[in-house]
Amino acid sequence: MTRPNLDPTDRTEARPGARRAPLPIDAPHPSNRVPPFGSRMMPMEPHGHSHDHAFRHLNATDREGLMLVTRRNMLKAGMAGIAGLTLPELLRQRSDASDAGRPIPGRKAVILLWMAGGPSQIDTWDPKPDRPYENRGPFDVIQTALPGVHICEHLPKQAAMLDKFTILRSVDAAHSNHEPNKVFQTGNLEAAPRINPRGDSYPAIGSVVAKHRGANHPGMPPYVAFQTSRTHIAYAGVLGKEYDPFIANQAARLPIYTNVGVDTGRMTNAELFNLPSGLTEQRIRGRRSLLEQFDDTRRTIESSPSVDAMDDYGRQAIELIAGRRARDAFDLEREPQEVRDRYGKHLWCQQALLARRLVEAGVSFVTLDLSYHTASGTWDTHGDNIPPYGGISKGLGPLLPLFDHLITTLVSDLERLGLLDDVLVIAQGEFGRTPQLGTQGSTDGRNHWTGVMSMCMAGGGLNHGQVIGASMPDGGHIKDRPVTPGDLAATIYKHMGVPLDAHYLEKDGRPRAIVDRGAPIAELF
Numbered sequence: 001m002t003r004p005n006l007d008p009t010d011r012t013e014a015r016p017g018a019r020r021a022p023l024p025i026d027a028p029h030p031s032n033r034v035p036p037f038g039s040r041m042m043p044m045e046p047h048g049h050s051h052d053h054a055f056r057h058l059n060a061t062d063r064e065g066l067m068l069v070t071r072r073n074m075l076k077a078g079m080a081g082i083a084g085l086t087l088p089e090l091l092r093q094r095s096d097a098s099d100a101g102r103p104i105p106g107r108k109a110v111i112l113l114w115m116a117g118g119p120s121q122i123d124t125w126d127p128k129p130d131r132p133y134e135n136r137g138p139f140d141v142i143q144t145a146l147p148g149v150h151i152c153e154h155l156p157k158q159a160a161m162l163d164k165f166t167i168l169r170s171v172d173a174a175h176s177n178h179e180p181n182k183v184f185q186t187g188n189l190e191a192a193p194r195i196n197p198r199g200d201s202y203p204a205i206g207s208v209v210a211k212h213r214g215a216n217h218p219g220m221p222p223y224v225a226f227q228t229s230r231t232h233i234a235y236a237g238v239l240g241k242e243y244d245p246f247i248a249n250q251a252a253r254l255p256i257y258t259n260v261g262v263d264t265g266r267m268t269n270a271e272l273f274n275l276p277s278g279l280t281e282q283r284i285r286g287r288r289s290l291l292e293q294f295d296d297t298r299r300t301i302e303s304s305p306s307v308d309a310m311d312d313y314g315r316q317a318i319e320l321i322a323g324r325r326a327r328d329a330f331d332l333e334r335e336p337q338e339v340r341d342r343y344g345k346h347l348w349c350q351q352a353l354l355a356r357r358l359v360e361a362g363v364s365f366v367t368l369d370l371s372y373h374t375a376s377g378t379w380d381t382h383g384d385n386i387p388p389y390g391g392i393s394k395g396l397g398p399l400l401p402l403f404d405h406l407i408t409t410l411v412s413d414l415e416r417l418g419l420l421d422d423v424l425v426i427a428q429g430e431f432g433r434t435p436q437l438g439t440q441g442s443t444d445g446r447n448h449w450t451g452v453m454s455m456c457m458a459g460g461g462l463n464h465g466q467v468i469g470a471s472m473p474d475g476g477h478i479k480d481r482p483v484t485p486g487d488l489a490a491t492i493y494k495h496m497g498v499p500l501d502a503h504y505l506e507k508d509g510r511p512r513a514i515v516d517r518g519a520p521i522a523e524l525f
Contacts, residue, residue, distance in 0.1 A: 106216065107216050107359075109216065110366070110496065112368070113425070114185070114232065114367055115427065115428060116371035116378065116430070119396070120137070120392060120446050121432040121433065122135070122137055122475040123139055123152055125456060127150055129141045133437075135475070137392050138392055139152050139153055140153040142156055144159040145160055145465075146467070152400060154400035154401055157408040165464055166457045166458070166462070166524065167467045171469070173449075173450040175189040179194075179232070180199070181233075182199055184428065184488065186234050186485075187205055187518065188485070189517065191234070198507075203238065203243065205234075206364075206367060207223060207239050208498060208504075208514050209223065209364050209365045210365065211243050212498045213497060216362040219326060220325060220326055222365060223243070223244075223365045224363050225247055225367040225368075226366075227247050227369050229371070238505065238507055248272075250269075250272040251270060251327075253269065253270045254351065257372055260388045261378065273327045329354075329363075330358075332357075335353065339353070343413075348370055349402075352409070353410075356410060359419065364496065370403070381445060384445070385440075386445060391443075391446075407425070410425060411425055420458070426455065426488075429455075433446035433448065433449045434449045435474045435476035454471075462495070462525065468481060469481035486518020491521045493514065493520075500514075500520075
């Protein structure tokens with residue numbers, strides 16, 4: 001499925017509405033500034049901003065607001081309201097809410113497993129075993145814990161505990177596009193930067209949660225993302241950079257994989273928390289051990305006369321930077337070895353464990369970019385003759401057992417800790433794939449397909465153990481019960497306690513509803 005696309009979002013902010021040259025749907029997006037996680041093999045490109053930086057007055061212009069790729073910028077961003085942490089204003093709002101008798105939010109959270117590239121609905125959660133091979137594909141099916149419900153044979157762990165999941169087989173992806181992946185992560189049908197010059201202005205669901213709910217603990221960011229590519233994750237748009245995700249790639253020690261999924265045997269060094277002590281230019285040049293640095297920062301802050309002029313909310317904001325809660329949450333060494341072994345050593349599984357630790361510590365929304373490649377995404381299985389993602393057998397086939405282990409381990413662990421009723425786990429991509437095999441000259445690939453897609457959910461205290469909707473016999477279109485991006489966004493907001501009638505202001509000052517033509521999925525509540 002090929003269609004012309006425009007790229008209006010190279011982050012250089014040309015004239016509003018200016019058109020740019022068409023971009024092939026699988027070409028790396030010009031705003032794709034970030035190499036594969038921890039990669040040393042793909043140097044970052046120069047950025048060349050022409051718009052005001054999030055921390056312009058602090059000269060933190062090395063990267064787009066939240067990358068924080070240097071220790072110096074980490075301290076600067078911390079004093080400006082670190083990467084979507086919305087402090088001290090968030091703390092003030094929470095205090096005001098308490099004084100007004102409104103309830104303070106509890107532990108509700110979301111973990112979004114973003115399958116960048118678009119997993120095939122037919123080869124995962126909506127198999128068509130009675131169809132001809134060129135439609136049904138190479139995989140067999142397996143019976144699940146739900147009588148009469150079958151899914152792909154390569155998802156046996158999920159099949160065995162499908163009573164804890166909901167499968168949605170009639171998700172409408174008609175307006176969704178490919179890298180940048182915005183429509184489903186914003187819930188807004190117009191958030192398609194390739195074809196809409198304003199596509200980047202619509203805020204991520206995680207950013208709306210950050211603004212209207214905040215973190216579950218003031219020592220944690222509300223919205224965190226592990227990001228392979230800037231084009232795979234939705235940011236805050238018109239809400240402002242203070243509600244962007246905290247990009248956590250360099251906040252923990254994690255294995256480094258190449259962009260085709262090969263473990264290099266090397267690890268990142270969690271450099272985000274290897275901060276120099278103090279908050280002045282002179283002290284930034286000094287280095288001490290991590291604990292000394294944080295302790296010395298606290299002592300310096302507490303003895304500084306300038307802090308006396310700050311209110312309690314400002315003090316709490318600084319404690320976020322100088323305190324232990326966030327850095328402890330990112331420290332996998334603090335997790336029992338038995339639990340770490342249960343998740344396994346794969347990068348994505350380690351990130352899933354970190355996601356669990358983060359929501360346990362107070363983060364409200366975590367997105368995992370489940371992709372090795374920074375371009376269109378590892379789930380973009382066009383065919384074995386089209387590198388680097390392969391086709392269904394050799395491309396999707398190896399991904400499914402890994403994903404099966406990841407999602408079932410995560411859900412089981414949340415249940416073990418008594419968190420599953422609070423934490424909603426969602427797994428999806430940006431669209432489905434063609435019902436017929438053999439696209440683009442391959443024998444086993446499937447192209448992009450927006451007619452219908454499948455996804456799954458678990459947790460959040462919702463009604464699970466069901467299949468919602470159905471596709472046509474060939475899996476190519478919706479048969480009944482369409483579910484829209486707006487429905488998914490409204491479902492998340494209802495779970496998170498965000499008012500469904502909330503609005504934000506667009507660039508021209510007009511109010512825009514956070515729910516775009518949708519309503520909570522009634523079967524889940």
